[in-house]
Amino acid sequence: MTQPTLDTIKAQAKALRQALQARGTVVSHAQALELIARQHGARDWNTLHARLVQRNAPPELALGDRVTGRYLGQAYSGEIVGLSGQAGHRHVEIALDQPVDVVRFDSFSNWRHRLRGTLNQENRSHRRTSDGKPHLTVERA
DSSP states (O other): OOOOOHHHHHHHHHHHHHHHHHTTOOOOHHHHHHHHHHHTTOSSHHHHHHHHHHHHSOOOOOTTOEEEEEETTEEEEEEEEEEEEETTEEEEEEEEEEEEEOOOOTTOOOEEEEEEEEEOTTSBBSOBOTTSOBSEEEEEO
């Protein structure tokens, strides 16, 4: 049996809440989450949430890992040469295999040979571009 995602669990809680409300029993979303957590064998919502986040988290990055991703919309590949901090707030430095041009103007270029950023739990930067996309995404190659 596959492990459900947080979105699936939250959708189940919402459906349970709506079904109970249709039968005249009003419960809060938090109460519905607690009930769903028990159905999945957890003591409470916080326990189930922690379990799901841990299981669905990407693998930890390490020095020397080969990685790929996007930086300011440009695809890259490279190697992690610097790493500090802890999960959810990791500082990473990546030496690129090929430099990437991070400027989108035809008359100007800015080639990067190394990238630096701070990553969240999903290995995406906290900072975002004006269109809402992460500055930096990192995946093991």
